[in-house]
Amino acid sequence: MNNAFGLHIRRARLARRAEDKRFSLRQVATRVGIQPGYLSRIETGDTPPPSEATITALSRDLGENEDVTLALAGKVSQELRAVIVKRPELFGELLRQLAEMPDHAVLRVVREVRDGEW
Amino acid sequence: MNNAFGLHIRRARLARRAEDKRFSLRQVATRVGIQPGYLSRIETGDTPPPSEATITALSRDLGENEDVTLALAGKVSQELRAVIVKRPELFGELLRQLAEMPDHAVLRVVREVRDGEW
């Protein structure tokens, strides 16, 4: 299997566990509301990534970026999908335009939109 | 049920059927590779919208915009999701910024990106 997702979760959890023993696999699993055995299989890549709700709960517990963590599972949040679904022509065209551009160009758009008076 | 999707397909199909008999429910279903009974249930809203692949095939056969048709099913294409998944922080922030802006503002960004030298 590919397992970028599981490795990401494990790495993040072990990093936090170094400072805080409340980040054992079992305790994290309990807090996010899944069985320890399931989280184990997720981290080892023995099972595919869990649902969006569980990924979000994991990200929050571990203090990781939700968009990034979801992306490692090949997913986009319902929140972002809803933004596109409301205006599909507009955002469809925009995303296809930006898809081929380098990071710095996209970042410039992000900053202009954030800072500019639109 | 809500059935914006089914009505959209039926309206599009009947519009084309007015000029071309090849747009009967049965013939469309055959061309896109599903059973007539299934397409009937889709159009009446008796069953939820089909898979992305089937929606795409339907959109193409009927000459409808794929992003719009998918959106009526509450979906975003794999193609657009992949754009976000490749750079989730960048596009996550951008989409959240633009989510609250009126159409004309988003359109201005689209045009600037398309026409400008980035």
Added chain:
DNA sequence: TCATTTGTTTAGTGTTTACTAAACATGTGA
């Protein structure tokens, strides 16, 4: 040392997704 905690493994389950197959009643054209 021995009770506890840890991570792992195996087997099984309810739900949802995305349809097919087949029969049906109604309508149309030759």
Added chain:
DNA sequence: TCACATGTTTAGTAAACACTAAACAAATGA
């Protein structure tokens, strides 16, 4: 009129999804 096409309805299903339950061996720590 009657063969054929149309849209509809009912019942069923294979595969994927998203887990749980329970038992296990290894490490920890009092």
